[in-house]
Amino acid sequence: MYYTLYMKTLIFGGAFDPPHREHLNILLEASKAVNFDRVVIVPTFNPPHKDDSVIDFDTRVLLIDKLFKKSGINYIVDDIEKRRGDSNYAVEVVAALKEKYAGELYYLIGGDSLINIETWHKPELLFPLATLVVCGREGYVGLDQKIDYLQNKYGAKIIKINYVGSEISSSLLRLRLNLKLDADVDGIELIKDRFNKYDSVLNQLKSYQSDDLYFHSRAVAYRAVEIARHHRLNIDLNKAFLAGLLHDNAKQRLSLDGFDVPSDAVGSPVLHQFLGSLKAERDFGIEDIDILSAINYHTTGKADMTTLEKLIYCADMLSEDRPCIENLLKVIMTDFEIGFRSCLASSYFYVLSKKRGMYPLTQQAFDYYIKNAKFPL
Numbered sequence: 076m077y078y079t080l081y082m083k084t085l086i087f088g089g090a091f092d093p094p095h096r097e098h099l100n101i102l103l104e105a106s107k108a109v110n111f112d113r114v115v116i117v118p119t120f121n122p123p124h125k126d127d128s129v130i131d132f133d134t135r136v137l138l139i140d141k142l143f144k145k146s147g148i149n150y151i152v153d154d155i156e157k158r159r160g161d162s163n164y165a166v167e168v169v170a171a172l173k174e175k176y177a178g179e180l181y182y183l184i185g186g187d188s189l190i191n192i193e194t195w196h197k198p199e200l201l202f203p204l205a206t207l208v209v210c211g212r213e214g215y216v217g218l219d220q221k222i223d224y225l226q227n228k229y230g231a232k233i234i235k236i237n238y239v240g241s242e243i244s245s246s247l248l249r250l251r252l253n254l255k256l257d258a259d260v261d262g263i264e265l266i267k268d269r270f271n272k273y274d275s276v277l278n279q280l281k282s283y284q285s286d287d288l289y290f291h292s293r294a295v296a297y298r299a300v301e302i303a304r305h306h307r308l309n310i311d312l313n314k315a316f317l318a319g320l321l322h323d324n325a326k327q328r329l330s331l332d333g334f335d336v337p338s339d340a341v342g343s344p345v346l347h348q349f350l351g352s353l354k355a356e357r358d359f360g361i362e363d364i365d366i367l368s369a370i371n372y373h374t375t376g377k378a379d380m381t382t383l384e385k386l387i388y389c390a391d392m393l394s395e396d397r398p399c400i401e402n403l404l405k406v407i408m409t410d411f412e413i414g415f416r417s418c419l420a421s422s423y424f425y426v427l428s429k430k431r432g433m434y435p436l437t438q439q440a441f442d443y444y445i446k447n448a449k450f451p452l
């Protein structure tokens with residue numbers, strides 16, 4: 076008991092839906108800044124993304140154990156939020172934990188959360204309870220100013236750790252599980268069958284696509300959402316997902332079926348993009364003009380493209396089944412617009428080198444974005 080009074084306890088709350096290696100890595104980074112004696116992991120009872128979640132509380136606790144057991148970290152999973160039910164304001168939970176664990180309390184939160192902390196319930200009562208350990212990615216805009224502001228206004232104690240992790244996140248893992256792509260989750264066998272959100276459209280594609288094309292379709296959907304989230308592009312992620320998944324829906328079924336397509340596309344590799352938008356509407360019930368147009372230009376590009384059109388164009392080139400994408404992928408993850416133009420140039424010069432005919436829309440895209448670019452980068 077005497078010892079407990081001097082213990083440093085780090086509280087690590089979150090949905091852990093599912094838990095993944097980045098949770099471990101963040102803790103290891105935090106341990107460099109705070110030499111804590113133990114971690115109390117506090118899974119939220121009702122994750123904020125309720126509609127998207129299929130992993131119940133008890134299974135999340137099991138998965139946390141699987142992940143942390145071999146880490147060597149001294150941890151406890153506390154089910155306080157489950158016991159409290161729906162009344163789980165951070166200030167109340169941290170106060171209860173302070174009473175239970177005594178000693179010095181540290182509370183790990185993300186940079187996003189700190190930015191919005193004044194919208195939390197009674198934040199002024201939270202600051203005296205624990206030192207906040209804030210995970211801010213390098214270059215995170217506004218975080219340092221916010222820390223200064225909170226220190227001055229509330230006397231908050233805040234330690235910032237600069238953590239540059241990988242892109243993995245629980246929501247991207249959920250997407251991978253729903254797409255039936257590999258997902259690095261300890262204990263995946265416990266949960267993988269529960270992810271079936273997109274099964275009807277996946278089954279429809281699987282019924283006629285080759286294994287390679289079916290994998291590619293899912294990989295493009297995943298990459299589109301990953302890039303859009305990374306850059307916080309101002310587009311609907313559901314549209315990005317559907318456009319990615321269905322972009323090649325006509326690739327292995329090129330019958331014209333009476334559809335009106337540009338005559339110079341017939342017999343050319345670009346035919347499937349035009350047929351793809353028409354068949355996505357007819358066979359998959361897609362009516363959204365943004366999705367249809369992203370499918371319609373995913374191979375050729377065109378002048379003056381929408382963000383969604385650019386995104387699907389790039390995701391198609393940069394999906395994980397494509398060889399040699401590392402460099403271009405790095406470029407687009409750094410700057411979306413430069414990445415898009417790099418993809419366009421790479422594709423344009425590839426077609427030139429193969430001495431294939433250049434489809435007019437691709438020439439127009441190249442002229443618009445690169446040769447005569449009004450907005451050079």
Ligand SMILES: [Fe+2]
Nearest residue numbers: 322323373374
């Ligand atoms: Fe395609």
Ligand SMILES: [Fe+2]
Nearest residue numbers: 291322323391
């Ligand atoms: Fe494709």
